[in-house]
Amino acid sequence: MLDRLRGKLVVSCQPVPDGPMDRPEIVAAFALAALAGGAAGLRIEGVANVVAVRAATDAPIIGIIKRDLDDSPVRITPYLEDVDALADAGADIIAVDATLRPRPVAVQPLIERIAARGLIAMADCATAEEGQAAHDAGASVLGSTMSGYTGGDVPAEPDYELVAALGRVGGFVVAEGRYHRPEQAARARTLGADTVVVGSAITRTEHVTSWFVQALAEGNRKDG
Ligand SMILES: CC(=O)N[C@H](C=O)[C@@H](O)[C@H](O)[C@H](O)COP(=O)(O)O
Numbered sequence: 287m288l289d290r291l292r293g294k295l296v297v298s299c300q301p302v303p304d305g306p307m308d309r310p311e312i313v314a315a316f317a318l319a320a321l322a323g324g325a326a327g328l329r330i331e332g333v334a335n336v337v338a339v340r341a342a343t344d345a346p347i348i349g350i351i352k353r354d355l356d357d358s359p360v361r362i363t364p365y366l367e368d369v370d371a372l373a374d375a376g377a378d379i380i381a382v383d384a385t386l387r388p389r390p391v392a393v394q395p396l397i398e399r400i401a402a403r404g405l406i407a408m409a410d411c412a413t414a415e416e417g418q419a420a421h422d423a424g425a426s427v428l429g430s431t432m433s434g435y436t437g438g439d440v441p442a443e444p445d446y447e448l449v450a451a452l453g454r455v456g457g458f459v460v461a462e463g464r465y466h467r468p469e470q471a472a473r474a475r476t477l478g479a480d481t482v483v484v485g486s487a488i489t490r491t492e493h494v495t496s497w498f499v500q501a502l503a504e505g506n507r508k509d510g
Pocket residue numbers: 298300350361431432435462463464465483484485486487
């Protein structure tokens with residue numbers, strides 16, 4: 287499974303929540319379009335979307351469930367039931383938030399449940415320390431997904447240093463988070479990423495549109 291992703295692109299098909307693209311049939315269409323463009327894998331949020339994409343392709347799916355919890359900042363696949371639901375829906379790899387923050391279920395039992403379902407565990411990390419802990423807990427895939435999203439302002443650039451540091455921990459390394467341009471993805475690969483996940487720049491039409499709108503507004507200010 288991981289060999290199918292090595293050196294290739296994974297496209298995260300996560301529309302803006304409740305936006306006009308946020309429908310399983312559109313997520314499946316995004317997925318097929320990404321594969322037609324040469325992507326090797328997909329990252330898909332939510333059971334209905336994983337079911338729709340699984341019905342459309344046998345390409346590797348990284349499945350997640352996002353929740354807004356009252357008592358924890360952890361959002362990505364926080365519960366054992368989420369792991370089971372994603373496994374039943376047809377995910378091949380299941381990603382969990384692996385940050386060292388207050389959480390309802392510890393990282394290790396989540397990883398163990400993924401393994402018990404015969405699937406591959408991906409740890410979404412913000413730091414190398416979290417990557418090491420997840421690796422020790424049995425995660426075979428480490429991603430830089432959470433870097434920049436655990437407090438403070440979100441940086442503009444991807445976290446290349448974390449990608450390199452996760453490579454030193456070992457396992458299969460995923461560069462993810464704020465890869466908006468092809469050359470950024472290529473750079474992550476030279477730093478040790480086995481694969482790169484791109485989301486917003488491909489499948490969040492509202493975000494990409496706003497980048498251009500903002501650039502034009504800044505240009506207008508210069509003219510004025
Ligand atoms: C922090 C968090 O919740 N990240 C999420 C994880 O699945 C998604 O919202 C991101 O779109 C994904 O990681 C891809 O990143 P980008 O959209 O920057 O290419």
